[in-house]
Amino acid sequence: MKAKIEDSLREIICNLYSKNISNINDISLNLQENKEKAHGDLASNIAMVLAKPLGKSPIEIAKQIIDQYEIDKEIINVEIAGPGFINFFLSKDSISEVLREIDQKKQHFGKKVSCEQKVLIEYVSSNPTGPLHVGHGRGAAFGSVLSDLLREAGYEVDEEYYVNDFGRQIDILALSLWVRYAQFYDKNIQMFSDGYQGEYLIEIAENLKRNNADAFFIKDEDIHSLFNSDNDKGENFVDSLVEKIKVKLGKDYSQIKEFAVQEILKLIKSDLTEFGVNHNSWFSESSLYAEDRNSEFRVKKSIEELKAGGFVYEKDNAIWFKSSKFNDDKDRVLKRGSGDFTYFASDVAYHIDKYERGYEKILNIWGSDHHGYLPRVKAALEACNKDRDKLEVVFVQFASLVRSGKKVSMSTRSGEFISIKELMDEVTPNAARFFYINRKADQHLEFDLDLAKEQSKDNPLYYIQYAHARICSVFRKSKIDEDSLSEADLNLLDSERETEIIKSLGQYPKIIERAANSYEPHLICYFLRELSASFHGYYNNEKFLIEDEDLMKSRLFLLKGIKQVIQNGLRVLGQRAPKEM
Template identity: 40%
Template sequence: MKGLVQEVREHLAGALERALASAVSRGLLPAVTPPAFVVEVPREKEHGDFATNLAMLLARPARLAPRKIAEALVAHLDLTGISVEKVEVAGPGFINFYLAPHWVLAELPRIIGADHDYGRVNLGNGSRVQVEFVSANPTGLLHMGNARGAALGDSIAAILDFAGYRVTREYYINDAGNQIENFGRSLEARYFQLLGLPAQVPEEGYHGEDIIDTVRGFVERFGDQYLHAPEDERRRALVDYALKEKLAAIKKALEDFGVHYDVWFSEKSLHESGAVQEAIDILRRRGYLYEYEGALWFKATEFGVEKDEVLVRSNGVPTYFAADIAYHLDKFRRGFDRVINIWGADHHGHVARMKGAVAALGYNPHALEIVIMQLVRLYRGGELVRMSKRSGQFVTLEELVEEVGRDAARYFFVLRSADSHLDFDLDLAKEQSNENPVYYIQYAHARICSILRQMDREAPLPEQVDLGLLKEEAELALARKLADFPEEVALGAKDLAPHRMARYLHEVAGLLHSFYNSHRVITGDEALTAARLVLVDATRIVLRNGLRLLGLSAPERM
C-alpha cells in the first residue's frame, strides 16, 4: 500500500522527468541523463509542501546555472491531476511545490478503509529476515541491556513485518563454553554451602542471590544425592537443573514484556551436531585458516580486521567465535535473505570479524546487519540506581516492569536511537501526566475513544461526509501528519529505527491534543461534526497501529 505522500512524490517526480525531456526536445536544455534526484518534504513549511534538487544536480552536466535550469523545468511542467497551487524557484535553484490546503484530506478515507492494515508497505516484497536479539546467557536474570535489546529487537521485527518482510524472531541460547563452566563451579560452591560445607564461589563466577535460590530448589529436590558424586556428574546435574529453571524464567520475563520468539536456538546443539567442526572445515577448504603455536587461526585480517582470531585453542577446544561462525552459517543455510543481530556495545569489536567470517563462508557480508545498542542508566529521584534486590548487581527486567509497567518500559527503551546512551527516568515513566510521553500518546487514543462513546456510535463513513469542511489549520496539520504514517513505517524498516515511530506517535498525539483543545469535535453543526469525527477516527487508527508496532497497548479508557 502506498500512502498519499508517496504517490504525490512519485507524480511530481514523473512530471519533472517529463518537463526535462520536453525542455531538451525544445533545445532549451542540453541532452543530459536524468540524475538520481529527490522530491522531499522541506523542513521549513514556508518552502512548500514538496521540493526538489533536480536543477542543482543538472547544473554540472548541463553546464548551466541551476536557476536557469529550474526556470526551464517549471515552464514545461504539466501538473494535471496534482493539487498544486503554486510552483516557485527558490534560492540557488530549488523548485518548491505548494499544494492546495485540502490535498491531504484524501488520505482520511484510505486510513479508515484500511483500518488495521493502514501503514503497511511492501518494502520487503516477502523476503525472509531473521532478527536475533537478547540472547543473554541463561545463567541469571535479565538486566537493563537485555531489556533494551528486547524492546528494540521486537519493535524492529514488528516494523519489518509491517513493511512486507517475512520475519523470524530468534533467541540464541548460550548454553556451552566458558560461561557454563563458570556457572557449574558457582552452583557447586553454593551447593556445598547449603549443605553446610565450606566453599567459595569463584571470583569470575556468578554471585547473585538468584543463584542461591536456584541451588536451594535443587537441594529441596535432590538433597545431598550429588554430594559424593564425581565432580563432572555433580556439576552437570546442577547445570542442567539451573539452565532449565533460568531459561524458563527468561522466557516468562520476556513474555510478560510482550516478546514472543519463533525460534530458541541452542549453542550446545551446534557442538553436538558437528556444525562447529563443519564450519571450521569449510573455512579450511576455502583457505582462511592456518595453524600457529598449536592453535587454529582465522585469517580475519584479510577482511580488514586488525588481527587474526583463534578458532580452536591449542588444547583442541573451539572458541566462542567458532560456534558463532557455525551459528551464522546455519542462519544463511535456512534461507534468510537478511540476518539482523541486536548486540550490546561490548560486542562492537566483534562486528568486523563476524562480517569477515560470513564473507569467508561464501555469503554476502552485507546481508548480515548488526545493530549496536548503547548502555542504559536508570535514575530515580535524580539519583543513579545501581543495585537490584534480586540480583544484588543490577536492576532486573522483572523489577522494572513491576515498577513502571510494560508499556512505559518498552516505549522508553525505543525513545532514542540504539547507538545513543539512554537515561531512563523511573519517576517520569510512572507519572500520569503530559510530561510522560507514553501517557501523552495513550491518552490521545483514549480521548478519541471517549469522544466516539459520547456519540454512542461509530464514526461516520468518509464517503458520507463532506471532508472539505475541515479547513482549520489544526485540522489540516493533523491530517497531514497522519498521511506520513506509511512513510514512517518504511523509513523505520529501512533504517532499523523504531525510535522514529516513537517520535512520530508523540507528534501525532501533540497535534491531536492541540486540535482538541482549540476546536470542539462535537458541534452544533452536524456536517462539521461528522467531518471532525472522521478526522479523529483516522487519528485513532494511526495511533493504535503505531503503538502496536512498538509492542504497546492502545487503551480506550484512562
C-alpha cells in the same frame, strides 16, 4: 500524488534537456514535503541541480520547467521561489484524500504488502548464567519492536535467541550451583570468589535438592576444604576446581549442569514473556557440538571449511583463523592450546548455519561493547564464500538508570545490576519498552524511572495514549456511528491546524518505511508524539460536538483518522491504545 508530479516533471525535463544531458534519467528529482506553508506542499530542487550541467541560472531553468507544467484540479499552482525551488500547491481534495485512505485501510494503513523476504533477527542472547538485568532490557525491547516494525514493512521475521549453553562459563555456573546445593548439607562450604553469587542459585539449588535429595552430595573432606581456602581466585584455581568436581560427580555432573541451564532459561523466558518479548526460535550453542554418526559436529565442520580455503594454521599449540586476510586487525584463535574451542569457533558455525537457513537478511542486535567482534565474524563468512553484507549488526548502547535526578549505580562485578524483573515491577513492562526505544540505538540512554512512572504530558507514552483516549471519549459522547462519517465533506476541514494534521497523517506510511529501512523505531515514537501534540492543540481550540452537523461530521472524520494512525503506530511499538484512561 507525489508520483504523479514526479512523472510529469521527469517528462518535461527529458523533453527540454535530454540533448544537453546524457544521463538525465539518473538525476534525482528530490521532491520533498515543505515545512513552511508559504512554500506550498511539495518542492523540487531540480532546477538548482541542473544549473551547473546546463550552464544556466536555476531561476531560468525553473521558468522553462513551469511553463511546460500543466495545472489541473489536483495541482492548483506551481511557483518559483528562493534560489530556484519549484513549489507545488495541492488542492484541498488531494490533501484530504489520505483521510479516505485511512478510513478504507484501517489497521492496515501504513502496512506494506508482503515483499516475501525472510529476515532473521537474533537478539538478547544473554548467557544463561543468571536472570536478565536492565542492561539486557534495551536490546530486548529494541529487537522485539524492530521485529514487529519489519513485519509492518512487509518482511517475514524470525526472532531468535542464541543460548550460550556451552563452555567455561557454564561449567562455573554448574559448579556454583553445586556449591549452593552442598551448602544444605555442610554449612562450612563456601562459595568461591569467581562463582555466581546471586541468590537465584540458592532457589535453584533448593529445587535440585527437592528432586534428588542428597544424591549429588560428596562426602569428601578434601573436596570440602577446597571451598574454604582464602586464595581461591584466578582462572587456574577455578578450572582445576571444575575438573575435580567433574571427576568426583561423574555423570551426575552433566545432570547438574543441564538442570542449572534449564532453570535459568526458565527465569529468562518468563521475564521476556512478561516484557512482551517473544522469540520463536531458541538456538543452542551446544547443538553445534553434538556429534553425528561419524563423530562429526558443526563447529568441526566449519573449521574444516575454513581450512579447505587455506585460512587456518597452527601456532603455539592452538588453531588459528587468518581473519587478518579479511579486514580484521589480527588472526583469531579457533581452538585453544587446552583443546577447548573458543566462543568464536561456535559463532562461525552458528553464522554459517544462519546463512544456510536461507534468509534474505540476517540481523544481529549486539551491545556496543561487541563492535570489535564483528570484523572477525564477517571475515569467517567471507572466507566461506558467504555474502558478508547480508549480515547486518545493530549496536545498542548502554542504558543507565536515573532516579530522582541521580544515576543509579550499578556494577557487573559486584552483581549489583538491577534485574529486568525489578524494573518491570517498578515501571510496568510497556513503559519500560517504550522508554528503551525512545532513543536512537547508538546513543547512550538515560532511563528516567520517575518519568516512566509519571502520568502526565512529560511522559511521552502517556501523552500519546491520552490523545487516543480523548478521541474515544469524544466518540462516546457523540453517540454517532463511526461508519456513517464516510460521507463527510472534507472541504470543511480548512483551518491551518486541520491541514497540518492531515498532512502529518499522510506522512505515517513513510515514517514506517524509513524506520524499518534504517532500523530506527524511535522515529515512530517521535512521530506519534508530534501527532498527539497537534491533536491536543486542536482539541483545546475547537469543539467537535456542535450544532452544525456537517462540520461536526467532517471534524469527527478527521479525529477518526488520527485515532486510527495512533492505534497503528502504538501497535507496532507493542503498546496498547486505551479507550479511556
